[in-house]
Amino acid sequence: MCETGHCFDCAREGYVNLLPASHKRSKDPGDNREMIDARHRVHQARLYHPLAEKIGIIMKALIGQNALVLDLGCGEGYYSSVLHQVAGKLRVHGVDVSKPAIRIAARSCPNAHFAVASSFDVPLASRSVDAAFSVFAPTGAAELARLVRPGGYFLDVSPAPSHLWELRELLYDNPRAHEQVVRELPSFEQASSEAVEFILELTAEQLRDLVAMTPYAYGGQRENKGQLARLDALELQVAFSLYLYRRLPS
């Protein structure tokens, strides 16, 4: 029970569901089961580990022990769990609208706290967050401004223009680079930006999972998809942009 008398159940796995049915846009919001399972396998194979490690290193340099870190749109909690390993004793919280993703997160990272909740309506007190981050997930400027304490941080991780380029070349006759999106965050100032880039050598199975966890699962020309399905390996570049913002005093 919270201070104001609201009650909620804690699931066997240790997470709480704080997404009221009236706030759901669909019966099963967020990523579907297929995408979640594929992404979980990709993370278990540590394919994006250099990115996770980099997030941990950045966070460790910014905040002290016991700081509260929030993973927005945390999915299966992979980045939260690496953060614990890299940055040590922190209070890590993760939210995602997808219940199956949060269920996996709570099982695989028992030292963190997970809730089924929207990044636009996070069940944490105003100015209680020392640092928030989001990897390829939606967030809102107003909710970030409410949550992050003055002087705290928000790290936004998004795909850089060349992310998964070879995959797009295979899927589309006229592939286009990812559009670089820099967020408008009026209550924050940009503190720094960095790139993380590396090459993945994928087996056929890993390639299938990587496609299944992205919107490419539903895109591409049909004959190109057939060609992709017949590959038994692929070298693929991954490229991420990391924008760090500092919360202004208000």
Ligand SMILES: C[S@@+](CC[C@H](N)C(=O)[O-])C[C@H]1O[C@@H](n2cnc3c(N)ncnc32)[C@H](O)[C@@H]1O
């Ligand atoms: C591309 S996935 C990234 C997951 C995780 N950050 C990762 O990189 O492994 C985007 C995630 O955002 C979640 N999501 C979508 N809309 C959301 C919202 N309004 N609030 C919280 N999570 C949301 C989806 O369920 C999905 O797990």
